[in-house]
Amino acid sequence: MADNKVLLEVTENHLNTGLRGVPVGTCRTSYVTPTEGVHYCGYPISELAQFDPEDIVYLLFNKELPTPEQSTSFRQDLAARAEIPGDVESVLKTLPKFGHPMDWLSIGIHTLGMLETTEDWKEDALNLIARMPRLMGLIFRIREGRENDIPADDASMNLVDRFVHALDFEGVDKEKMKRVISTYLVLHMDHGGGNLSTFSGKAIASGKATVYSSMAGAMNALSGPLHGRANQSCLEFVLKVGTSDPDEVEAFVRAELEAKRPIFGFGHAVLRAEDPRATAQFLLGAEICPEDENFKIVTTLREVAPRVLSENPKISNPNANVDIASGALLHHIGFTDPTYYTTFFGWARVAGIGAQIVDERAVLRDGKGTPIYRPKYIAEAQSLRHIE
Ligand code: NMX
Ligand code: MLT
Numbered sequence: 589m590a591d592n593k594v595l596l597e598v599t600e601n602h603l604n605t606g607l608r609g610v611p612v613g614t615c616r617t618s619y620v621t622p623t624e625g626v627h628y629c630g631y632p633i634s635e636l637a638q639f640d641p642e643d644i645v646y647l648l649f650n651k652e653l654p655t656p657e658q659s660t661s662f663r664q665d666l667a668a669r670a671e672i673p674g675d676v677e678s679v680l681k682t683l684p685k686f687g688h689p690m691d692w693l694s695i696g697i698h699t700l701g702m703l704e705t706t707e708d709w710k711e712d713a714l715n716l717i718a719r720m721p722r723l724m725g726l727i728f729r730i731r732e733g734r735e736n737d738i739p740a741d742d743a744s745m746n747l748v749d750r751f752v753h754a755l756d757f758e759g760v761d762k763e764k765m766k767r768v769i770s771t772y773l774v775l776h777m778d779h780g781g782g783n784l785s786t787f788s789g790k791a792i793a794s795g796k797a798t799v800y801s802s803m804a805g806a807m808n809a810l811s812g813p814l815h816g817r818a819n820q821s822c823l824e825f826v827l828k829v830g831t832s833d834p835d836e837v838e839a840f841v842r843a844e845l846e847a848k849r850p851i852f853g854f855g856h857a858v859l860r861a862e863d864p865r866a867t868a869q870f871l872l873g874a875e876i877c878p879e880d881e882n883f884k885i886v887t888t889l890r891e892v893a894p895r896v897l898s899e900n901p902k903i904s905n906p907n908a909n910v911d912i913a914s915g916a917l918l919h920h921i922g923f924t925d926p927t928y929y930t931t932f933f934g935w936a937r938v939a940g941i942g943a944q945i946v947d948e949r950a951v952l953r954d955g956k957g958t959p960i961y962r963p964k965y966i967a968e969a970q971s972l973r974h975i976e
Contacts, residue, residue, distance in 0.1 A: 603966060607782070608857065613958060615781030616947045617648045617940055622860040626779050633775060637868040641747050641773040641939075642666060645717055648778055648943040649710070663746065669718035670743035670750070674703035676723065677738075680730045689727060689931045690811035694804045696723045697938075701800020709949045712799035713942030720935050721747050725754020727931065748773070751935075760922040764876055768921045769932070771872055772914060775865040776933050778940025780858070785810035789941040790948050791961040799945055806941050807934045816930045816937075822852040823882070823915025823926040832884035838892045845896070853886070853912030854893050855905050862907040866890075869913035873920075882916035 594611045602610055620626050626633045628644065629651045636644060639653075646654045646662045654662055679699045683692055700719055706712055722741050729738055739756055748770045752762055781787065789806030793799065810816035829840050841851055856863060870890065873883045890908050897906030915929055923929070949957045 607963075612963075613781060613948070614952065615944065616651060616951070617943045618778040618780050620780040620858045622858060625859055625861075625864040628778055632864065634864045634868060637771055637774055639774055641770055641777075641936075644774050644777055645939045645943075648939055649714070649946070666714070666718045666747070667743040669715045670722065670741065672700065672703065672719050672722055672741075676700060676703065677726055677730065677735075680726055681735060683730075685731055685733075688811065689731065689928050690807060690817065690934065692727050692731065693723075693931045693934050694807040694811070696727060697800055697807060698804045701798050701804070705798045705800060709793075709799060709946045713946050716799060716803060717747075717939055717942060720938055721751035722754055724931060724935050725751050725756075728755050728928070757922055765921040767876070768872070768917050771868065772917070772932055773936040773939075775868055775910065776936035778937070778943070781944060784812070784815045785937060786941050786944055790944055793945045793949055794958060794961045796949075796960075799942060802945055803938060803941060806937070810934050810937060811930060816933045818852055818909075819911040819914050819929040819933055820926045822911040823919060823929060825852040826882050826885050826889070826915060827926075829885050829889065832881070832888045834888050834892055837885070837888045838896060841889075841893050841896050845900075851893050851897060853889065854897055854908055855903060856907075856909045859907070859909070860905050862890075862894075863909045865910040866908040866912050869910075869917060873913055873917055877917070877920045880916060880920045882919050883913070886913050886916050 598610055602608070616629075618626050618628050624632050624634075628636055629647050631647070631653075636647075640659075642663050643654055643659055645666075646659065676696060676699050680692065680696060683695060697716065700716060700723065701712075704715070706715070726738070729735065734756075739753055741750065742753060743750070745753060748766050751769065752766055757765075779786070781790070785806040788809035789802045792805040793802035797805075813821055829837060831837060831840075844851060853866075870887070873880070873887075877883050890912065894906040894908070897903050900906075914932075915926055918929055918932065919926075952958055
């Protein structure tokens with residue numbers, strides 16, 4: 589059950605805490621509980637990890653899982669929206685290759701919005717979801733200098749197949765790749781209403797910026813190292829650990845803490861147990877790559893780090909979070925450059941943020957939508973100086 593106990597009074601102690609625990613609205617797509625993590629429309633994420641991404645997109649937009657017929661027709665609907673209505677490639681080709689892939693993703697989404705924006709929140713959100721696999725594939729290819737002979741898009745393929753097709757990596761196990769990406773997308777699609785990128789995207793949309801502008805802003809929020817980009821830092825951290833020996837890992841973790849550096853892949857603002865999204869990825873890794881060196885390191889970290897972090901009573905949750913194992917899995921299937929990892933998070937999150945924007949703009953308050961965001965800030969002494 590969702591924890592619906594809400595704070596009724598905002599006191600001085602709540603100021604300057606990043607709105608932690610302060611209720612600001614309702615969310616129709618998902619909620620997060622401290623022990624069971626995220627639930628999509630009431631289903632715990634642990635029950636959804638094996639579903640196809642298309643069915644979970646349907647769930648987030650329609651608040652119920654599709655019947656087989658609804659699933660087929662939704663896939664056809666997405667396919668009909670897939671073609672990018674213009675030339676996004678030539679814009680991507682002008683971007684500096686040394687720029688971060690998340691900046692490319694944000695600019696790519698902005699460009700899609702410039703090529704076509706309808707006057708309808710849901711149309712735009714679904715069009716963007718349908719066009720993301722191609723955009724993602726183009727970002728990889730163009731950044732890698734594989735700009736020629738890009739395979740034509742085939743909208744009859746599912747979302748993950750279309751990305752793998754555009755990417756066209758050689759010498760990789762494409763079936764394994766599709767399985768990891770599919771699970772990754774489902775696990776990362778939504779995480780309640782208040783995570784930073786979702787909140788930012790909805791705030792931008794509340795001023796009636798388009799879905800594309802709002803989503804580009806949400807991607808910028810996701811790109812921060814304490815939020816989405818932690819998955820990049822986490823694999824970089826794992827590569828730095830370099831050993832799965834428990835004693836050596838423990839010494840490494842202690843040295844990092846001593847140096848006042850975070851232990852990536854651990855902790856969460858809301859969860860107080862291991863994130864079930866981490867558990868699901870550990871299960872997948874144990875099945876497909878138990879002997880992978882990075883997977884062995886994260887498995888040891890999962891045992892060692894919570895014990896060490898628990899020694900600090902300030903740390904509210906010493907357990908593994910969503911990012912701990914995702915990098916090891918992506919690395920295993922051929923994505924060896926961690927700077928790309930947050931783009932997968934962003935690709936997935938477009939579904940949840942898109943559905944939440946549609947709800948806030950076109951469903952809540954009997955369809956009127958929430959007003960423009962305008963929280964109150966209390967004036968500090970310095971700002972009052974001129975009237976003293
Ligand atoms: N390693 C070192 N210190 C930590 C960690 C950690 N994994 N987790 C929390 N702390 C510190 C935190 O920096 C804070 O210190 P200070 O009071 O000096 O500012 C203190 O413990 C209390 O923090 P919490 O209230 O437990 O956590 P908070 O809600 O502020 O932050 C995270 C949540 C996720 C930002 C934090 O746990 C963290 O920085 N983790 C490591 C980075 C990471 O894995 N990010 C993943 C984000 C994805 N996700 O949220 O799922
Ligand atoms: C997320 O999935 O957005 C992260 O766990 C961060 C959060 O929920 O605050």
